[in-house]
Amino acid sequence: VTDSPQPSGEPGADPDPGAPGPDYEAALAAYRTMLERALERLSAEPLEGVEPALEPELWR
């Protein structure tokens, strides 16, 4: 993400973090928001009883 004015970094995906400038504090706030939204999105899934897949399971 360097010091360019680019936003969220690769984690961006759909939880839109907004478009912070190169300022650290603004970027930190944007990342926190992005992660909060991501966690909210995950909480909507039926995770009860699901064991974590620590690594992707490769199937045939």
Added chain:
Amino acid sequence: VAVTASERAREALRLAEALAEPVGAFAELTPQLAVDAAERADDAVADGSAPGPLHGLPLAVKDVIDVAGVPTRLGTPGAGHRVPGASARAVELATAAGAIAIGKAHTHELALGMVTPQTRNPIDTGRIAGGSSGGSAAAVAAGIAAIALGTDTNGSTRCPASLCGIVGLRPTRGAISRRGVAPLAWTQDTVGLLAADAQTCARLYTVLAEDAGGRSRAGPRRVGVDRGAIAAAEPAVSRACAEALDGLAGTGVELVDVALPEPALAGSVAAVVLCAEAAAAWRRELASQPEGFGPQVRAALRAGAELRAGDYLDAKRARALVCARVRGDFDRLRLTAVATPTLPATAARAGAATIESGRRERPIDAVYSRFTALASVTGQPAVSVPCGLDGAGLAIGLQLIGRPHGESALFDLAAEVERLPGSRAVAGARAAAADRLAARWT
């Protein structure tokens, strides 16, 4: 016409130097190493040795991947810089097969971003090359390198491949060694491969894949099409992908409608996993040398460090759901691959922070990772192959996501796409742009 490895390496180095200003693909060229290696390769062939499968192909190496004796700088202002004593395993294998490493290609800082601001898109130098393997993709698209190594954690090879009009592969997780590659997110990181065409990319993959896991089941070619994903892209992207799929159907590929998990779910998993794992991987450097990272990366690592263990595990539980759903679709529909656009939009203007998608301006990374996150989360291989141009002449890529260890089938499908008019138009535009650059700057 360059005929020896030495001549080809020298020509690549000359072109790379000449295009440093308009394209800026390389963080550092390694002319002495390249020429020495090329001369050794030529001598070996002259002495009767069979040329390796990559003999004489100029190779660009992303600057998060070690080349012995050459600084690895990760695109950071200082964090993580070092001079490795050994090359990464992928570099060892490629050069042992005859490839000639000509330099370290620019990366978006720490491979954490999809712009690579140091580099411009050879098709239109007013546009970004994409990232994070932007230098690697631009080197190939400009005709400097024949092959390139990148990395792909959440789309970092497929994104610049799509924007620069070339082929980019994210391999099955674990198929290619990550030894000597700086970590970003351990459970999603892969070494990505870039080349101008599917056949060359396949040749590179064959050299590098040490854990091909046996062949994936062969069978009738059935491609799942997520019509929702295609409709959600910008109109020109939707049209080009739809035309490519129609063309595939015309070659005997059976198309089957499929509804993949919504992109926001995989994107959310990827966001949490990536930030948490990157924060853990770079914890010491962040504590001891925070100014060694740019403000955006520092912020990402700090935010990742604030995540709780339970948050991380919830993301891993959601990963299990996503994997199960995708596997269910592949098995139920007996799919060879699933097709989506690689990216919802074409190359953003250089310097822009946002790009239009869905009739509003959104952060570039959020847009570009929309369809790439899924394979990153599930560990499946995915290839981006050029499939058309938009109204501004910018490249559009079709993403094909395969079964684990199904790279061979992906390359076959990608080669079919390359024979279609849309893909041929991209190849023509890319070659014409490279010729224009060379004519003006050399």
